[in-house]
Amino acid sequence: MNIGVYEDTIAEYKKVRLLNAFCLTWAGSIVLFMALDPFFSQNLLQSIQIHFFSFLCIVSVYLLQHHKKYTLARVLFISALISVTFIFSNFIEPLRLMENFYFVFPLIALVFIDTKWITIAIMIICWLLYYVPFELETNQYPKGMMNPVLILTVFTGTYIILNYSKVLNKKSEKKLLESNQKLELAYLELEERKKSEFANLQLKSLRAQMNPHFMFNAMNSIQSLVLKGDKHEAYNYLTKFASLIRENLNMSEKSFIEFDEELSLLKKYLELEKLRFRDDFEYKIIGEHEVNNIKIPSMIIQPFIENAIKHGLLHKIEGLKKVKIEFYLDTVLKCIITDNGVGIKASEKINIKNLSKEVSFSTKAIKDRLALLKDYYKSDIGFKYEEISEGTKVILKIPYNT
Numbered sequence: 001m002n003i004g005v006y007e008d009t010i011a012e013y014k015k016v017r018l019l020n021a022f023c024l025t026w027a028g029s030i031v032l033f034m035a036l037d038p039f040f041s042q043n044l045l046q047s048i049q050i051h052f053f054s055f056l057c058i059v060s061v062y063l064l065q066h067h068k069k070y071t072l073a074r075v076l077f078i079s080a081l082i083s084v085t086f087i088f089s090n091f092i093e094p095l096r097l098m099e100n101f102y103f104v105f106p107l108i109a110l111v112f113i114d115t116k117w118i119t120i121a122i123m124i125i126c127w128l129l130y131y132v133p134f135e136l137e138t139n140q141y142p143k144g145m146m147n148p149v150l151i152l153t154v155f156t157g158t159y160i161i162l163n164y165s166k167v168l169n170k171k172s173e174k175k176l177l178e179s180n181q182k183l184e185l186a187y188l189e190l191e192e193r194k195k196s197e198f199a200n201l202q203l204k205s206l207r208a209q210m211n212p213h214f215m216f217n218a219m220n221s222i223q224s225l226v227l228k229g230d231k232h233e234a235y236n237y238l239t240k241f242a243s244l245i246r247e248n249l250n251m252s253e254k255s256f257i258e259f260d261e262e263l264s265l266l267k268k269y270l271e272l273e274k275l276r277f278r279d280d281f282e283y284k285i286i287g288e289h290e291v292n293n294i295k296i297p298s299m300i301i302q303p304f305i306e307n308a309i310k311h312g313l314l315h316k317i318e319g320l321k322k323v324k325i326e327f328y329l330d331t332v333l334k335c336i337i338t339d340n341g342v343g344i345k346a347s348e349k350i351n352i353k354n355l356s357k358e359v360s361f362s363t364k365a366i367k368d369r370l371a372l373l374k375d376y377y378k379s380d381i382g383f384k385y386e387e388i389s390e391g392t393k394v395i396l397k398i399p400y401n402t
Contacts, residue, residue: 001017002020003016004016004020004065004073012070016065019065019073019077020062022077023061027058030051033047033051053080053084054080054084057080061077061080064076071113071118074109075113077112081108082125082126085098085099085105099130099133102126102127103126103155103158105126106119106122106123106126106155107159107162109123110159110163110166119159120159123156126155198255218241218272218276221275221276222237222238225237237272237275240268240271240272240275241272244265244268244269244272247264247265247268251298255298256295256296256298256401257296258295259291259400262296262298263288265302266302267285269305269306270283270323277313280321281313281322281323282320283324283325284322284323284324285326285327286325286326287326287327287328291329293402294333294401294402295400295402297369297398297399300366301337301396301398304335304337304366304383304394304396305325308323308341308392309323312339312341312342312343312347313340313341315342315346315350316340316342321341323339324336324338325337329400332400333397333398333399334398335395335397336393336394337394337396338392339392340391341391341392343387343391345387366383367382367383373399381397381399383395383397
C-alpha cells in the first residue's frame with residue numbers, strides 16, 4: 001500500500017495509495033477468478049494465459065510507483081483497464097455489456113491525472129472503443145441502441161460534471177490549506193507571545209530579587225559599617241553585594257542555569273543577610289551535594305528566602321533567627337525553605353497593624369512564571385506555604401533539565 005510514498009510526495013500521497021489499493025483489489029479479483037474458472041469455463045492454464053497481461057500491468061504499475069513515475073503509472077493502469085475491457089467485451093465475453101465500463105475509465109482518469117489533454121484523450125478513446133465495434137458488428141446489439149450522439153453526450157456530460165467537482169474540491173482544499181497556514185501562523189504568534197511573556201516574567205523575577213527593600217537594607221548596613229570605621233568589613237560587604245548584583249544580571253539573560261550557579265547566588269545572598277543581622281542569624285543548606293548536573297529556571301528560589309527573612313525573621317524579637325533550605329531531587333527539584341519566624345498569621349497581623357498594603361511582588365511574579373512552566377512541562381510544578389509550630393515552611397517544586 002505504501003509503495004511509491006516518499007517524504008517529498010506528500011501532495012501525491014492519496015493518489016499513490018489509492019492506485020496501490022486499486023491494483024491490490026484487481027490482483028485479488030484475478031486470483032479469485034482463476035480459482036473459480038476451472039469450475040465454470042476453462043482449465044487453470046487457460047485462465048493463467050488470459051490473466052497474464054493483467055498481472056504484468058499490475059507489477060509494472062508498482063514498479064513505476066516505486067521509481068516515482070506517477071503519471072506514467074496511472075496512464076498505464078487506465079490503459080490496461082481499457083485494454084482488458086476491450087478484449088473481454090469483444091472477444092471473450094461479448095453480449096455481456098462489459099463495454100459499459102468505458103464510462104467509468106475517464107472518471108478514474110480525472111481522479112488520478114491533472115493533465116487535461118491526457119484525460120480528454122482517454123475520454124475520446126473510451127467513446128470510440130464503445131461505439132466503433134458496434135458499427136463493425138451491427139448485429140451485436142439491437143438497432144438504435146448505439147446512438148453515437150447520445151453516447152458522446154453521456155461521456156462528455158459525466159466528464160464535465162466530475163471535472164467541475166474536481167475543480168471545486170481543489171478550491172476547497174486550497175481554502176483549507178490557507179486556513180491551516182493561518183492557524184499555524186496564529187500558533188507561532190502565540191508561541192512568540194508566550195516567549196515574550198516568559199522573558200517579561202524573568203525580568204519581573206529579577207526585580208523581585210533585587211527589590212528596593214533589600215538594596216536599601218544592604219546600603220544601610222554598608223553605611224553603618226563605614227560610620228563605625230570598620231573599613232575592612234565595609235569593603236568585604238560591598239564586594240559581596242557587587243558580586244551578587246553582577247551574578248543576578250548575568251542570570252537574567254538565561255532561562256535555565258546550572259544548579260551550582262543558583263546555589264552560589266543563594267549563598268552570597270545569605271552571607272550578606274548574615275552580615276546585616278550579625279550573630280542573630282543562622283542558615284543551613286541540606287542536600288546540596290545530592291543534586292548534580294542539572295539546570296533549573298533562573299532566579300526562582302532567592303525571593304522565597306527573602307520573604308522568609310522579611311516577613312518571618314525580621315519580626316522575631318527573641319532568640320536566634322534561623323532559616324533552613326533543603327533540596328530533594330525527584331521528577332522535579334523540591335526545595336523546602338523553613339524559618340523559625342513569627343509565622344504567616346502573625347506576619348499578616350503586623351502588616352495590618354502597620355497599615356502596610358504592599359503586595360508580595362516577588363511571590364506574584366514567581367507564581368506567574370511557575371504557572372507558565374507548569375503549562376509547558378505538564379507536570380506538578382508550583383509552591384505552597386505551610387504554617388508550622390514555630391515559623392513558616394514553603395515547599396517549592398521546580399522543573400529541571402539534565
